[in-house]
Amino acid sequence: MSKDGPITFAVMLGSLRKASFNGIVARALPGLAPADVTIQPLASVGALPIYDADIQAEGFPAEVTAMADAVRAADGVIIISPEYNYSIPGGLKNAIDWLSRLPNQPFAGKPIAIQTASMSPLGGVRCQYHLRQSMVFLDARILNKPEVIIGAVHTKVDAATDTLTDETTRGIIKAQLENFAAYARRHHG
Template identity: 40%
Template sequence: MASSSPKILAFAGSARRESLNRKLLAVAVQAVRDAGAEVTLVELKDFALPLYDGDLEDAQGMPAGAAKLVELIKAHDGLLIASPEYNSMITPLLKNAIDWCSRADDDPFPGKVVAVVSASPGALGGIRSLKMAQQLLLHLGCHVVPGNTMLPQAHKAFGADGGLAEGQERTVKSVKALAGALVETARKLSGKS
C-alpha cells in the first residue's frame, strides 16, 4: 500500500559543515515532518557533479551522480531547498546541480512542488538568492510555494544545539507556514490527500 504522506527531498546549496543554510534547512526539515511529510535529506556534494559543460555531456552523457539526483527528484513529490547567497547570487553548487538535472531526457522539474529558504549573516537574509532560486525553478516549470522564508543575521540566530535560539519566533512562524504550504500543495498535486 502506498504511503499517503507526501515525500519531500531536501538539500542545501552549500557544502560547508557549519553552513547557516544547512542549519536553517534542518529546522525546515523538522517542520515539514511535523506537517506530515516524509523527508529525505541529501548533500549535493555527495553527487560529485562536474561543472556543467555541454561538450562533456555530448562526449560522456549524464554523469552518474546527476542521473542519481534526477531519479531522487522524480521519486519525491516536492523539494525543500536552502539557497545560500554568494555575492548576491545562488551558489555554484546549487546552480550546477539544477543545470545538470534539467538536462535529463526526462526532466524532473516540471510540475514539481518546491519551497525555498535562505539564511545569511547579512541584514537581507539571502533574499536575493532566494528570489533568484525561485525564479529559476519557476522557469523550469516547478510549482514554487510563495513566501520569503529567510533568516537575516543568521550567525546570531542558532543556539548551541543547532536549533533556532530564543527570539526567533518570527522565523519559526515563517518556516512552519512554508512547511505547511509545501506539504499541503505536494499532497494535493500528488493525489495523496
C-alpha cells in the same frame, strides 16, 4: 490530481560548508514538519562535476542521475541556500544546470519551496529572486507564501549545538512546511 496520505520532501542544500547556517536550518526541518511529512536530504550539490556539455555527451554522471531520481521520487523539493554575490551559489546553480538537461526533466511540474538564510539583514532575497527565475524556466511549481528569508541568521542559530534557536523563525518555517505540504498534495501529478 490530489494526493492523500504521507508525503516526502527532498532538500537541496546550496551551501557546501560543514558548519553552514543554512545546513543548520535544513537539519531542523524534520522537527518542524507536519507529522505526515518525511524530509530527506539530497546528496551534496558539491558531489556533482562542473557542468560541461562534453561530459554530458559521454553520458550523464551517476551522481547527476541519482540526484534527478531522488527529485523525481519526492513529492516536492525544498531548496535552502545562502546568497553569494547577490545570486545563487555556484554549486547549487551547477546542480540545477545538470538536472535541467536530463530527459524527463525532474523539476518540471515539481512543487518547490525556497528558504534562504544570510548573515545580512536581507536574508538572501536576491538569491530567492534568481532561484525563482530558474524554476519558472524549468516549469516548476513554486510555493509563493509564506516566504522563508532568514536575515541575521548567525543570531538565530547555535552553531555549537547545530540548533535553530529563534522561535519566530521556527514558527515561520513550520507554517511554510504546513502550506507546502497542502500545496504539494494539490499539485501532485
